[in-house]
Amino acid sequence: xxxxxxxxxxxxxxxxxxxxxxxxxxxxxxxxxxxxxxNGVGKTTTLRALMGLVxxxxxxxxxxxxxxxxxxxxAVVRRGVGYVPEDRDVFAGLTVEENLxxxxxxxxxxxxxxxxxxxELRERAGQRxxxxxxxxxxxxxxxxxxxxxxxxxxxxxxxxxLAPLLxxxxxxxxxxxxxxxxxxxxxxxxxxxQRVARDVVVLDAGRVVHAGPAEELLADPDHVRxxxxxxxxxxxxxxxxxx
Amino acid sequence: xxxxxxxxxTGLGLGAMYFLVASGLSLIYGLMGVLNFAHGAFIxxxxxxxxxxxEQIGGGAGTRLVxxxxxxxxxxxxxxxxxxxxxxxxxxRRPIEQVLVTVGLALAxxxxxxxxxxxxxxxxPVPSWMIDTTTILGANVPNDRFLEIGVAAxxxxxxxxxxxxxxxGLVIRAGVENRAMVxxxxxxxxxxxxxxxxxxxxxxxLAGVLSGVYFGVVDPTRGTSxxxxxxxxxxxxGFGSIGGSAIAAVAVGLIQQYANYYASSGTxxxxxxLLxxxxLLVRPSGLSPKVAH
Numbered sequence: 001x002x003x004x005x006x007x008x009x010x011x012x013x014x015x016x017x018x019x020x021x022x023x024x025x026x027x028x029x030x031x032x033x034x035x036x037x038x039n040g041v042g043k044t045t046t047l048r049a050l051m052g053l054v055x056x057x058x059x060x061x062x063x064x065x066x067x068x069x070x071x072x073x074x075a076v077v078r079r080g081v082g083y084v085p086e087d088r089d090v091f092a093g094l095t096v097e098e099n100l101x102x103x104x105x106x107x108x109x110x111x112x113x114x115x116x117x118x119x120e121l122r123e124r125a126g127q128r129x130x131x132x133x134x135x136x137x138x139x140x141x142x143x144x145x146x147x148x149x150x151x152x153x154x155x156x157x158x159x160x161x162l163a164p165l166l167x168x169x170x171x172x173x174x175x176x177x178x179x180x181x182x183x184x185x186x187x188x189x190x191x192x193x194q195r196v197a198r199d200v201v202v203l204d205a206g207r208v209v210h211a212g213p214a215e216e217l218l219a220d221p222d223h224v225r226x227x228x229x230x231x232x233x234x235x236x237x238x239x240x241x242x243x
Numbered sequence: 244x245x246x247x248x249x250x251x252x253t254g255l256g257l258g259a260m261y262f263l264v265a266s267g268l269s270l271i272y273g274l275m276g277v278l279n280f281a282h283g284a285f286i287x288x289x290x291x292x293x294x295x296x297x298e299q300i301g302g303g304a305g306t307r308l309v310x311x312x313x314x315x316x317x318x319x320x321x322x323x324x325x326x327x328x329x330x331x332x333x334x335x336r337r338p339i340e341q342v343l344v345t346v347g348l349a350l351a352x353x354x355x356x357x358x359x360x361x362x363x364x365x366x367x368p369v370p371s372w373m374i375d376t377t378t379i380l381g382a383n384v385p386n387d388r389f390l391e392i393g394v395a396a397x398x399x400x401x402x403x404x405x406x407x408x409x410x411x412g413l414v415i416r417a418g419v420e421n422r423a424m425v426x427x428x429x430x431x432x433x434x435x436x437x438x439x440x441x442x443x444x445x446x447x448x449l450a451g452v453l454s455g456v457y458f459g460v461v462d463p464t465r466g467t468s469x470x471x472x473x474x475x476x477x478x479x480x481g482f483g484s485i486g487g488s489a490i491a492a493v494a495v496g497l498i499q500q501y502a503n504y505y506a507s508s509g510t511x512x513x514x515x516x517l518l519x520x521x522x523l524l525v526r527p528s529g530l531s532p533k534v535a536h
Binding site: 091105 | 410413414416417420421423424425426427428429430431432
């Protein structure tokens with residue numbers, strides 16, 4: 001079966017830094033693949049490179065058999081890729097409703113789904129996004145990606161800085177989204193990874209150092225500690241590598 | 244009292260032209276991060292095209308002003324779009340080269356205008372009713388001032404409505420905040436760049452036409468002199484803010500007039516620079532934050 005995403009020998013330089021040093025991995029179609037690693041190993045850069053938001057020095061990005069390596073960001077998105085950035089990047093001066101309207105790409109945007117997952121967004125439609133709490137802004141960021149039918153969602157640390165209750169809500173939204181699209185998820189919270197991810201890819205110093213089923217990795221405390229810097233499978237309950 | 248009224252309405256007329264130039268500059272910088280030093284050339288070219296086309300069609304001053312003015316505005320928009328597509332687009336993310344190119348283009352277009360039409364000022368078609376005056380609170384105000392203020396007010400309303408109620412306006416407002424994220428929503432932001440540049444060119448040319456009415460002539464240095472104050476207006480108003488530009492343009496136009504009369508002739512420019520310094524010290528980001536509205 002053709003992978004939803006195939007990355008081959010991807011290199012990214014940011015200034016003098018060789019951030020991604022030839023990473024290769026596949027994201028199987030359906031479900032969630034988690035991209036893990038300690039802080040600063042290149043996870044966010046990987047997603048930004050896939051989106052065309054940072055220049056790629058070398059390598060190939062193939063989306064469901066379609067080479068998108070040289071496409072500009074908007075063209076990658078129009079091939080069916082949704083993006084939830086690490087810092088949410090909601091448009092602070094626009095209302096919630098305007099943030100969502102801007103994201104509409106298809107004739108039938110899925111407002112029903114979005115409002116079902118995040119009823120609060122309906123109530124706050126007229127509120128400027130810059131005045132929302134961090135959790136509410138995250139809802140807007142995820143809702144923008146879910147509004148259109150995408151084959152792949154790139155989601156960068158959606159639970160970062162959120163209260164535990166909101167983490168659960170976001171994880172539930174990811175599970176629901178995974179029924180509709182393949183997801184490549186960067187996530188530090190291993191509890192969320194354990195709940196939603198089927199596969200994992202682990203980066204270290206700009207290279208892929210592990211790829212396989214999530215369950216297998218998370219069941220091996222030594223391996224988790226070695227790769228992610230947290231202690232044992234039991235710590236998955238609260239584990240945040242690199243924290 | 245009558246002097247104060249005359250100074251105020253004249254200052255508002257001048258501010259109206261500053262606003263027309265500054266609004267385009269502000270949107271271009273806010274959305275694209277391009278400091279467009281060629282914007283003054285769009286003013287000059289627009290004014291000259293309006294004068295030249297008016298001369299070609301002949302007829303009364305009113306006809307020459309309206310038809311010639313429309314031609315000049317269209318020419319300004321087209322020129323700006325061509326500049327964006329051919330010179331600016333290849334240089335995105337290269338701000339130093341952009342500055343060099345736009346400065347060079349301003350010099351080249353100024354020389355071109357002078358080469359074609361000469362350095363002497365050309366009499367601009369101004370209908371006689373615009374030269375006539377209307378008495379307000381004892382002040383005899385030239386009627387063209389009301390035209391300049393009225394046009395600028397309509398442009399302000401139109402731009403505000405465009406930014407607030409159209410899909411394209413939404414893209415511009417979002418792009419001023421974070422253009423990378425606009426692209427990440429699947430929107431080709433380059434198209435927005437071209438349209439904003441063309442819009443800025445049209446508004447600059449409109450300012451050129453109105454300046455022809457205000458001063459009664461067009462000359463090759465018109466764009467440069469207006470551009471300097473428009474830049475000050477943009478900095479005071481806040482990059483990307485149409486409302487901020489409008490307030491700043493009125494403030495600059497009025498202060499210039501008041502200082503020139505009540506202090507001494509020539510201190511108007513100094514007063515504007517002082518205002519700029521105060522704003523930069525107190526609110527470095529200008530009156531409005533970097534949000535198009």
